[in-house]
Amino acid sequence: MLLVLVEQTGGVASDPSLQTLTLARSFGEPIHALVIGSAVDLSHHGVAVTHVAVHDELDSFAPDAWAAILGQLADRLGAGAVFAAGTDRGNDVMARVAARMRLPLATNCIAVAPGPPVTLTRQRWGGSLLEEARLHSARALITVAPHSVPIEPARAETRVERFTPQLKEQELVVHVAEHVSTKGGGVSLAEAKVVVSGGRGVGSKEGFAIIEDLAGLLGAAVGCSRVVTSAGWRPHTDQVGQTGTKIAPELYIACGISGATQHMAGCKAAKRILAINSDAEAPIMLNADYAVVGDLKEIVPAISAELRKRK
Amino acid sequence: MRVLVCVKRVPFTGGKMVLAPDSMALETRHLGFTISPHEECGVEAAVRLVEVNTGESVVLTLGPPEAIEQLRDAMALGIDRAIHLQTESAEWDPEATAAAIVDAIGADEAASGPFDLIFFGNESADSGGYQVGLLVARALGRPAVTGLKGVKVEGGSVRCEQEADGGRDVYVVPMPAVLTVKEGLNLPRYPSVPGRMRAGRKPVATSAPTQAPARLEMVRLVVPPGQGRRAEVLGSGASAAPAVVEMMRKIGVA
Numbered sequence A: 001m002l003l004v005l006v007e008q009t010g011g012v013a014s015d016p017s018l019q020t021l022t023l024a025r026s027f028g029e030p031i032h033a034l035v036i037g038s039a040v041d042l043s044h045h046g047v048a049v050t051h052v053a054v055h056d057e058l059d060s061f062a063p064d065a066w067a068a069i070l071g072q073l074a075d076r077l078g079a080g081a082v083f084a085a086g087t088d089r090g091n092d093v094m095a096r097v098a099a100r101m102r103l104p105l106a107t108n109c110i111a112v113a114p115g116p117p118v119t120l121t122r123q124r125w126g127g128s129l130l131e132e133a134r135l136h137s138a139r140a141l142i143t144v145a146p147h148s149v150p151i152e153p154a155r156a157e158t159r160v161e162r163f164t165p166q167l168k169e170q171e172l173v174v175h176v177a178e179h180v181s182t183k184g185g186g187v188s189l190a191e192a193k194v195v196v197s198g199g200r201g202v203g204s205k206e207g208f209a210i211i212e213d214l215a216g217l218l219g220a221a222v223g224c225s226r227v228v229t230s231a232g233w234r235p236h237t238d239q240v241g242q243t244g245t246k247i248a249p250e251l252y253i254a255c256g257i258s259g260a261t262q263h264m265a266g267c268k269a270a271k272r273i274l275a276i277n278s279d280a281e282a283p284i285m286l287n288a289d290y291a292v293v294g295d296l297k298e299i300v301p302a303i304s305a306e307l308r309k310r311k
Numbered sequence B: 001m002r003v004l005v006c007v008k009r010v011p012f013t014g015g016k017m018v019l020a021p022d023s024m025a026l027e028t029r030h031l032g033f034t035i036s037p038h039e040e041c042g043v044e045a046a047v048r049l050v051e052v053n054t055g056e057s058v059v060l061t062l063g064p065p066e067a068i069e070q071l072r073d074a075m076a077l078g079i080d081r082a083i084h085l086q087t088e089s090a091e092w093d094p095e096a097t098a099a100a101i102v103d104a105i106g107a108d109e110a111a112s113g114p115f116d117l118i119f120f121g122n123e124s125a126d127s128g129g130y131q132v133g134l135l136v137a138r139a140l141g142r143p144a145v146t147g148l149k150g151v152k153v154e155g156g157s158v159r160c161e162q163e164a165d166g167g168r169d170v171y172v173v174p175m176p177a178v179l180t181v182k183e184g185l186n187l188p189r190y191p192s193v194p195g196r197m198r199a200g201r202k203p204v205a206t207s208a209p210t211q212a213p214a215r216l217e218m219v220r221l222v223v224p225p226g227q228g229r230r231a232e233v234l235g236s237g238a239s240a241a242p243a244v245v246e247m248m249r250k251i252g253v254a
């Protein structure tokens, strides 16, 4: 049997966790799920048993405690493999499980097949490169790259079992003590329908005025490349890419951005990409759907003017 | 205060991933090398902490002889000395990497006292295993917090901030501790010319650890499909604006 850690908010499983359940089913069955805190209905996702860990100290996230619970449950059930989503929390908790149990962990997998040895394909460079690998272990620890596997529902008779885990004091040392809300106004980059981004070609902090104007007309969020954040023209929260934000808008407008793989790792989930670049041979031309060749300082204001004219 | 930062040498790939003939590595003959932006922020944090609190900052890498370049870069920014765990060119898996780092930390701490803080990048730029820092923390029996965009020392503890759910989750853990950080933690400085000169004279302790067998074994690398479509050119210069707006209308965003 396989054990899958399912993340949730308010009783609803996260999409990356449901994607993980889908991939886990292709690896083997039956599937047991672990949820922490409150129960989640997983009967449409092929889960035979949902284990609900309930504990007074688990109201706030404590990664070592989660790892202890997941590891103990895997031992009790004799799980042949343990899966989690390759989210910040999923990767964190699974690495702690790997450390506690002295087992190898393969993160951000997009395909897995049972072994021995387990064979898998995992993402490198934020998904710009793939690695085929073998995992030599009696119990495979695997995280699944978010949004790399479509969710496939499967009906099941799901049994729910509540239990109270035994936790040691040291497993609660690292815990969320406080949540500070930083939600500002404006459109969130990660969720925007349209993102207008500027790169080195924008030339300066002030140069972003035309980018902001176009974004305002489209109800879009403003993004940027790493060159821009390193220069201090925009805050890092605006950076799109492997070490910035990963976005999935309907349209991504990349102005004066060359299309380095680390930048594209952040916007490859965009439905369509429009590149505005003075270099017709820039690498982004091979990753974009539409292109306008020329100086963004003329093109971007012209697009804004055209939008205003038609309003 | 003693602070360690662990970094990894990776190629600075441009617009395209090109594989070496054996498909076991990237073709790097025409590429420069760097460390992850996450790790650059770790270096900056280590330098700042020692500037404020005095003490010693150390940079460590496990990598080929050429990785001395990345150690010198870190020292040019103000890190005091370096530990180089030299390997042959092939990459080590996360467990073997962590084991060698744990041994090196043990040896350095036996000679110079414990590190109050040990920084790692949240994940390496290339292999993205998300685990070396946590494996090291467990072996050392120290608390670890990951993915940090805020780190503040407060007496014997460290206040850690992680981006989560449209805000920040805050952790407060006692030192010594292991912290993995993300780009955005700070804005790293650029090296100065005197900094570069000084870096050349700073000490580097080199050793060659033995490699534990890999349980996560790479078989080959594959470039994912999708690289190499061609954009439809809507025009050039300002005169392309109407065609752009037409396209926006067609896809329903304008």
Ligand SMILES: Cc1cc2nc3c(=O)[nH]c(=O)nc-3n(C[C@H](O)[C@H](O)[C@H](O)COP(=O)(O)OP(=O)(O)OC[C@H]3O[C@@H](n4cnc5c(N)ncnc54)[C@H](O)[C@@H]3O)c2cc1C
Residues within 6 Å of the ligand: A198, A199, A200, A201, A202, A224, A225, A226, A227, A228, A239, A240, A241, A242, A243, A244, A245, A255, A256, A257, A258, A259, A260, A261, A262, A263, A266, A276, A277, A278, A279, A282, A294, A295, A296, A297, B011, B012, B013, B034, B035, B036, B037, B125
């Ligand atoms: C491990 C790692 C992680 C990284 N993570 C990220 C990341 O998260 N996000 C990110 O963006 N980068 C990241 N990078 C950096 C990345 O490799 C590139 O250096 C960066 O994306 C380049 O930014 P750019 O396209 O703005 O600049 P450049 O590559 O310099 O490109 C500028 C482009 O602007 C065009 N241009 C110039 N003037 C004009 C004009 N007037 N009109 C129109 N076009 C013009 C040029 O033709 C060129 O194509 C990372 C790098 C590494 C090694």
